Amino acid sequence: MDLIELDGVEKVFDVRRRTGFMRREKRQVRAVDGISFTIPRGEMVGYIGPNGAGKSTTIKMLTGILTPSGGRLRVAGIDPARERTRLASRIGVVFGQRTTLWWDLPLKDSYRLMHRMYRIPDARFAANMERCVELLDLAELLDVPVRQLSLGQRMRGDIAAALLHDPEVLYLDEPTIGLDVVSKSKVRQFLRDLNAELGTTVLLTTHDLTDIEQLCKRVMVIDHGRLMYDGALAGLHEVGESERMLVVDLEQELPPVETDLARVVKVEGPRQWLAFPASVSAAPLVAQLAASYPLLDLSVREPDIEAVIAKMYAGGADGAQGARLV
Amino acid sequence: MVPVRGRLALARDGFRAYGLIAMMWVRSTMAYRASFALTTLGSFLGTGLDFVAVLLMFGHVERLGGFSLGEVAFLYGVAGSALGIGDLLMGTMGRVGLRVRDGTLDTLLVRPVPVLAQLAADQFALRRIGRITQGLAVLVYAVVQLDEVQWTPLKVLMVPMMLLSGGAIFAALFTMGGAFQFLAQDAAEVQSAFTFGGNALLQYPPTVFAKDLVRGVTFLLPLAFVNWIPVMYVLGRPYPLDVPEWFAFAPPVVAVGFWVVAGLLWRAGLRSYRSTGS
Amino acid sequence: MRWRLYALVAAGGFRRYATYRAATLAGVFTNTVFGFILAYTYTALWDQRPHLGGYELPQALAYVWIGQALLAAASLMGGGFETDLMERIRTGAIVTDLYRPADLQLWWLASDLGRGAFQLLGRGVVPMAVGSLAFELAVPTPWWRWPAFLGSVFLGLVVSFALRYLVALSAFWLLDGAGVTQVSWLAGMFFSGMLLPLNLFPGLLGEVARALPWSALLQVPADVYLGVRTGWDLLAAYAFQAGWAVALLTVGRTLQAAATRRVVVQGG
Numbered sequence: 001m002d003l004i005e006l007d008g009v010e011k012v013f014d015v016r017r018r019t020g021f022m023r024r025e026k027r028q029v030r031a032v033d034g035i036s037f038t039i040p041r042g043e044m045v046g047y048i049g050p051n052g053a054g055k056s057t058t059i060k061m062l063t064g065i066l067t068p069s070g071g072r073l074r075v076a077g078i079d080p081a082r083e084r085t086r087l088a089s090r091i092g093v094v095f096g097q098r099t100t101l102w103w104d105l106p107l108k109d110s111y112r113l114m115h116r117m118y119r120i121p122d123a124r125f126a127a128n129m130e131r132c133v134e135l136l137d138l139a140e141l142l143d144v145p146v147r148q149l150s151l152g153q154r155m156r157g158d159i160a161a162a163l164l165h166d167p168e169v170l171y172l173d174e175p176t177i178g179l180d181v182v183s184k185s186k187v188r189q190f191l192r193d194l195n196a197e198l199g200t201t202v203l204l205t206t207h208d209l210t211d212i213e214q215l216c217k218r219v220m221v222i223d224h225g226r227l228m229y230d231g232a233l234a235g236l237h238e239v240g241e242s243e244r245m246l247v248v249d250l251e252q253e254l255p256p257v258e259t260d261l262a263r264v265v266k267v268e269g270p271r272q273w274l275a276f277p278a279s280v281s282a283a284p285l286v287a288q289l290a291a292s293y294p295l296l297d298l299s300v301r302e303p304d305i306e307a308v309i310a311k312m313y314a315g316g317a318d319g320a321q322g323a324r325l326v
Numbered sequence: 327m328v329p330v331r332g333r334l335a336l337a338r339d340g341f342r343a344y345g346l347i348a349m350m351w352v353r354s355t356m357a358y359r360a361s362f363a364l365t366t367l368g369s370f371l372g373t374g375l376d377f378v379a380v381l382l383m384f385g386h387v388e389r390l391g392g393f394s395l396g397e398v399a400f401l402y403g404v405a406g407s408a409l410g411i412g413d414l415l416m417g418t419m420g421r422v423g424l425r426v427r428d429g430t431l432d433t434l435l436v437r438p439v440p441v442l443a444q445l446a447a448d449q450f451a452l453r454r455i456g457r458i459t460q461g462l463a464v465l466v467y468a469v470v471q472l473d474e475v476q477w478t479p480l481k482v483l484m485v486p487m488m489l490l491s492g493g494a495i496f497a498a499l500f501t502m503g504g505a506f507q508f509l510a511q512d513a514a515e516v517q518s519a520f521t522f523g524g525n526a527l528l529q530y531p532p533t534v535f536a537k538d539l540v541r542g543v544t545f546l547l548p549l550a551f552v553n554w555i556p557v558m559y560v561l562g563r564p565y566p567l568d569v570p571e572w573f574a575f576a577p578p579v580v581a582v583g584f585w586v587v588a589g590l591l592w593r594a595g596l597r598s599y600r601s602t603g604s
Numbered sequence: 605m606r607w608r609l610y611a612l613v614a615a616g617g618f619r620r621y622a623t624y625r626a627a628t629l630a631g632v633f634t635n636t637v638f639g640f641i642l643a644y645t646y647t648a649l650w651d652q653r654p655h656l657g658g659y660e661l662p663q664a665l666a667y668v669w670i671g672q673a674l675l676a677a678a679s680l681m682g683g684g685f686e687t688d689l690m691e692r693i694r695t696g697a698i699v700t701d702l703y704r705p706a707d708l709q710l711w712w713l714a715s716d717l718g719r720g721a722f723q724l725l726g727r728g729v730v731p732m733a734v735g736s737l738a739f740e741l742a743v744p745t746p747w748w749r750w751p752a753f754l755g756s757v758f759l760g761l762v763v764s765f766a767l768r769y770l771v772a773l774s775a776f777w778l779l780d781g782a783g784v785t786q787v788s789w790l791a792g793m794f795f796s797g798m799l800l801p802l803n804l805f806p807g808l809l810g811e812v813a814r815a816l817p818w819s820a821l822l823q824v825p826a827d828v829y830l831g832v833r834t835g836w837d838l839l840a841a842y843a844f845q846a847g848w849a850v851a852l853l854t855v856g857r858t859l860q861a862a863a864t865r866r867v868v869v870q871g872g
Contacts, residue, residue, distance in 0.1 A: 013602060065435045067600050081600070085336070088438035100433040104449075105354050116346050117439055361782070368786040375790065379799040383645075385806055387652040390645070512626035519634040527641045534648040539640070 001077070002038040003169055003201050004062065009035045009071035011057050011225075031057040033225035034071065041168070042199040044191075046216035046233075048206060054225040055205040059171050062203070063093055076168055089118050092162030096174030099158055101146045107157050108142040111164060118165040125164060132160035135190050152183030159187065163194070170194070172204040176211055188214050243275040245301040246282060251294040261285040270296075278302075336440060343439035347447035355452055362453060369456025373410075376529065377402060377464055391534035396471030397561055398531060403465025404488050404553040405528035409521065410458030411489065412496025416446050417454060419504030420518075423511035426599065435600075442592055445504065472561075481560045484574075491577035492552035496521055498581070498588035505588070505595035524549045532558075532566050540566055551580040609706060610714040617685075617718025621726070628726045631676055635731040639672040643739050657803035662742040663830045664801070669735035670826045671798055673728035674757065677720045678764045678821045680798050682789045685716045685765075689772040690781050702864055709856055713765050720761040744829055752838060756825040759845035763820040766852035767792070773856065776863040791816075797823035817848040 011032040016025070032054045039045055049055050060066040062075055064084030073080060078087045093100070101110040115125045133139050136156040141149060149157060155175060162170060172191075176184045192215060194200050206212060212219055212233065219236060221229040229236060246262060249271050256264040262276035262285055276285055282300050289295060355362050380402060384395045393401075422445060425431040434444045465485075475481070503517025510516075524543070532540050532554045543549040544567055551573070558565045559574035621628075643665050650661040659667065675681060689712060692698045701708055735741060744750055767788065774784045793799060795818035802813045802823045813819060824841050827833045833841045 060432065063436050065432050065600065067597075069601075084435065085339070085438050085440065088436055091436070093433075093436040095429075095433060098428070098430050098433055100436070102350075105350065109350055109354065113346060113350055117343055117437060364783050365786070368783070368790070372786070372790055372793075375793055375799055378794070382800050382804055382806070383649055386656055386804065387649060389652070391648045510626045510630070512624055513630035515627065515630040515634045519630075519637040523634065523637040523641065526638060530641075530645050530648075535641075535644045539644075 003041045003076055004037075004039040004203070005072070005074045006038070007036050007072040009058075009061060009073050010069045011054075011061060011066060012069040030225050032061070032068075035222070035225070035227050036071075037220060037227065037230055039201060039203065041201055042195070043218060044195045044202040044216050045204070046206065046212035046219040047203055047222065048209070048212060048219060049222040049228075053222045055222055056173060057225075058222070059093075059173055059203070059205060063091060063171060064088070089165055090168050092165070092167035092170040094155075094158050094162045094170070094172045094175055096155070096172070096177045099146060099154055100161055101154070101157055103147050104145055106143050106145055107138070107149070110146065110157075110161060111142075114161055114164050120165050124166060128164045128166065129160075132163060135193065136160050137186065152179045152186075155179060155183065155187065156190075159190065163200075166198075167200065169201040169203065172202065172206075174206055175204060176206065176208050184208075184210075191215055244278045244282065246274040246276060246285060247299050247301060248272050248274065248289060248293075248295055249297040251296055254293070257289060257293055259285065259288055261288060339438075340440040340443035344443040344447040347444060348450040351447070351450040352452050365453040366456040369453050370460045371456075373406065373457045373460045376526070377406075377460075380529070391531040393531040393533070394471075396468050397563075398529070399464050399468035400472060400561070401531060401553050401557055402529040403461050403463075403468050404485075404492060404557060405525050406461030407458050407465060407489050408461070408492025408552050409496050409525040410454065410461050411493025412498075412500055412521065413457060414451075414454040415493070416497040416500035416504075417451065418449050419446060419500045420507075420514045421445070421448065422504040423507035423514050426508065427511050431599070441596060442501070442504075446501075475561060484556055484560055487575075488553060488556050488577060491581040494581035495548060495552050495577070495584055496524070498584045499524065501585075501588040502591050505591040508595035508599050520547070524552075528553050537566065544569065548580045548584055551577045606706075610710055613706075613711055613714040614718035614721070617715035618722045619718075621719050621722040631727045632730045635672040635675060635727060636734050639669050639731050639735050640738070642668045642671075643735065647739075657801055658832065659801070659803075659830070660742070662740050665735070665739045666741040666743075666830060667801055667826050669732050669739075669741060670829055671822055672735070673724070673732045674760070674822055674825065675798070676723040676727040677757070678760055678796075679720075679768060680764075680792055680796055680821060682768075682785065682792070684719060684768055685712050686768045686772040686785070689769075690775040690785075693772070693775040694781075699867060702867065709769065709853065709860060712769065713762070713853075716765045716768075717761060720764075724757065742830055744831060749829070749831060749834075753825060753829040756828040756841060756845065759842065759849060760821045760825050762849045763817050763845060763852065766849055766856055767817060769856045770852065770859065773859045773863060776859075776866065792818055792821070795819060796821040797826065801826070817852060820845040820848050 009032060010030065013029045013031055015027055015029050035054075035058065047055055047058070057066065061068050061073060062080060064080030064087055067081040075087060076090050078090075080087050101107065102113070111129065114120070120128075133142070136159060138156060138160060141153055141157060144153075146154060146157065159172075159175070175191075176187055179187065188211065191202060191204075195202055195215075202215075204211065204215070217232060219229070219231070219233050220227060221236070245265075248257070250257075251270065253270050254272075256267055257272060257274070259274070261280075262274040264272055265275050266273040274285070276282065286298065289298075377399075380395075380398060383390060384398075388394070390398060422431075425434075425445070431441070434441050437444065499521050500517065503514070503520065506516060507514055524547075527535070527543065528549060532550070540550070540554075544551075544555070555565055555569065556574045556577055559571070565573075646664045646668055647661065650656055650659070650664050654661065656664070671680075676683075689698075692701065701711075704711070736743075744753060771781070771784050771788045775781045778784060795802075795813050795816045797813075797819060802810060802819055804810075805813050814823065824833070824845055828838060828841055
């Protein structure tokens with residue numbers, strides 16, 4: 001059985017807007033518009049999309065914070081909206097921008113409270129604490145009130161708090177937002193280990209595609225409340241009909257090179273950038289160029305996901321959806 | 327909504343979580359004993375000011391609305407202590423709107439204990455015993471002053487009954503105020519009109535107020551059961567409305583009933599939050 | 605051209621509070637509820653002792669509703685700029701304020717007067733109107749007593765600001781400002797006349813209460829409204845308020861200068 005199952009899940013909000021002094025306008029917004037997917041145990045999945053696409057709404061439904069307007073949703077066999085508190089001890093949640101820790105209290109007081117609140121057996125708690133303190137580098141922060149922690153320190157504290165009760169699934173909403181490079185890599189390493197060693201299922205939303213590239217084999221893209229793509233990270237490139245970039249260094253400054261296999265997107269002194277379809281081999285293009293131009297050096301750059309997704313959005317839903325699943 | 331474990335288990339979890347969280351706040355408060363002592367004293371003095379106003383009034387008159395200083399002090403002491411208990415237990419419900427607005431309510435919803443318990447225990451402020459202490463001090467003063475009351479065992483027992491029931495009624499009011507903030511997030515002050523306003527009302531004898539107002543707080547919003555009706559029985563004075571005598575012993579029942587209403591309103595509020603996310 | 609700047613700051617203070625519609629409505633409701641409760645107790649008091657403190661019943665009732673109308677505007681229960689300012693002092697953000705080409709005290713005064721103006725309109729007018737519908741209140745006659753009252757309210761707001769500015773500046777020297785805030789709140793409640801008109805305070809306590817600056821916030825404006833202070837006595841009332849305003853603002857400036865030196869030296 002899959003750990004997480006969504007079948008045609010919807011969430012419709014009534015949005016009231018003030019249009020005049022006393023007048024209000026009411027309209028319906030479909031924040032999540034019929035989403036279906038399943039996640040088996042132990043998988044690490046990236047959930048991405050632009051702001052307002054419905055990512056957070058999905059997470060809130062998966063945790064039981066929000067009640068879905070339609071469809072069927074199960075996490076570990078439990079309907080989150082109906083049995084929120086029962087589900088709560090089997091999941092861990094990290095909200096990037098809001099802490100689940102007690103703001104005015106030292107970090108360790110929050111953990112002590114989690115210990116009792118989640119009824120974690122003493123031995124488990126001690127073991128988990130030890131692991132988190134070591135891997136997330138928390139030893140020196142335990143006596144510091146949460147409000148005095150830096151964003152990166154707080155995030156590490158929050159991740160530990162979400163894991164003390166051995167959750168089967170961990171939801172991370174923007175876990176690296178606003179973190180410095182060192183903190184980011186520490187957090188990523190920890191999540192990788194967690195998934196590999198304990199087999200914890202992880203679903204993370206993020207703006208930072210490096211998170212996905214480094215952590216997730218599977219990625220889901222949501223936009224306007226609909227699932228646009230669900231599959232391997234590599235496959236996203238094809239779907240987005242993305243382009244790779246051939247960067248050539250010529251012996252001297254020349255006008256844009258002439259070729260029917262690519263188009264020149266940028267010229268900077270003797271260096272030129274040529275875009276060609278990602279699904280095509282670079283060899284014919286390189287051969288063609290080498291035959292007619294004096295080349296000093298060349299390199300092929302893979303497309304970054306950001307550009308791919310941007311392209312997908314620009315292309316609209318149809319192409320992408322047709323290409324793969326849903 | 328909770329088919330598996332049942333309500334009773336959930337309520338037990340709630341009380342347990344409340345205790346855990348409140349204890350943690352108390353422990354952290356006690357790290358700064360001097361500050362705690364000062365703020366408690368401030369709370370004691372601050373609430374004492376209303377009573378100074380009463381004393382100043384009685385510097386000019388013998389009776390107010392037909393009641394002596396001792397009698398008014400008795401009303402004041404019961405109302406003040408009851409509000410103090412409600413405020414100590416549920417006073418932080420004024421922060422619901424804030425937590426909805428800044429989105430931190432969500433963090434409480436992913437924990438395995440009832441949200442109400444978490445919210446009520448959040449920032450548990452032990453300094454609020456200052457208000458209870460002040461109320462009790464005035465109550466003691468009143469009992470000393472009231473030499474005309476014939477104290478029977480029943481009347482003596484009625485004092486703790488009033489304090490606990492009254493505390494529960496005020497606590498329910500704080501809860502309703504919290505539920506209302508799901509609807510209007512900035513309107514925390516409405517809650518004060520009923521809780522602190524209710525206390526200000528009950529500090530004075532019912533004879534002072536218009537009959538319609540007295541009817542309202544007897545039959546609609548059961549504030550009169552905090553002190554007015556039972557205290558009239560203790561003092562052996564008639565209540566300005568025609569109510570059966572057993573009303574004087576009804577506060578515990580009224581408190582339970584009022585809590586049922588508060589619970590339903592709270593659930594409705596939380597449900598609306600969970601369907602709208604705002 | 606400085607005045608243009610401060611007028612803009614005041615307008616900003618006004619607008620900032622004007623955006624909290626629900627909070628304003630809630631405040632109006634609460635002020636009205638308290639107004640009713642106090643009005644009934646005052647009625648009972650004046651029924652027993654007509655002419656108490658030199659007021660007739662309609663005057664005493666008007667006093668109740670003036671108190672509710674001025675409660676938010678004059679920050680009789682606190683709640684104005686001082687929490688912001690204390691936070692800025694504590695976090696050190698105040699340093700940037702000190703380098704601004706505007707006077708710190710005047711800046712906050714303008715902003716607080718803007719807030720006061722909004723709360724006078726937003727939270728004062730409705731309770732007063734409800735009160736005058738439900739009870740028979742004394743009304744100022746002749747008409748010029750209205751502007752005289754508003755003048756006194758204005759001076760009261762300045763004194764209120766000057767007091768709270770001192771409270772806020774204490775954050776330069778004290779780590780935890782809660783104690784000072786609390787004492788200032790207690791004094792404000794008691795000595796402004798919010799609890800009970802100061803002319804009901806007995807003997808020496810009454811004399812002292814009426815001489816302290818807090819009486820400028822409510823008691824003095826109310827007496828101007830009620831026609832207790834007219835003619836030369838009106839001028840004396842203004843002089844009393846203005847005197848405290850100038851004295852307290854001057855103390856504020858002195859403290860501010862001392863604090864600035866401290867910050868600049870520390871900031872090095």
